[in-house]
Amino acid sequence: MTITIKDLGDLVIYAGAIAVALTAIGVVARVVVVRPLLRWLRKELQPAVQETRQVATETRDAATKVQAEVSPNGGSSIKDAITRMDAEMQVLSTRLTDHITNHPRS
Structure with missing residues (x-):
């Protein structure tokens, strides 16, 4: 089997097309899935994070008083x-x- 310049050129074109397609899929996944998911997680977890910080502050203050x-x-x-x-x-x-000792029972 002999590889010609045309076959090599086609292989490079196909590899480039696959690379572009994978890049496009990655960009779309980031814009459509990852960013909205991160925004939603931040929004949902923000109250829990604030509550955890408040509890940590109260615990630290109580520990300081005990110490x-x-x-x-x-x-x-x-x-x-x-x-x-x-x-x-x-x-x-x-x-x-x-x-x-000095006053024993009598």
Whole structure:
């Protein structure tokens, strides 16, 4: 089988026609399917995205408040209050133990 210049030219023309057809199909698919689909998705998902951002902001704010309460800050946090109560309990425990030791039942 011998390939002639005409056959080679026809092959190039057919390959070019297929490339143009595939390009046209891609452009039409993008304009007719992809762009409208993306617009619709953005419109439909926008409320969910906004709600998610709001929840994330509220969660971050709540976590910041909790962190402030469980971190020592010089007296007003829960951590500081628990540390003070623990120290007072240690003093009371020591005093009670000393009292029991020094005043046994008669």
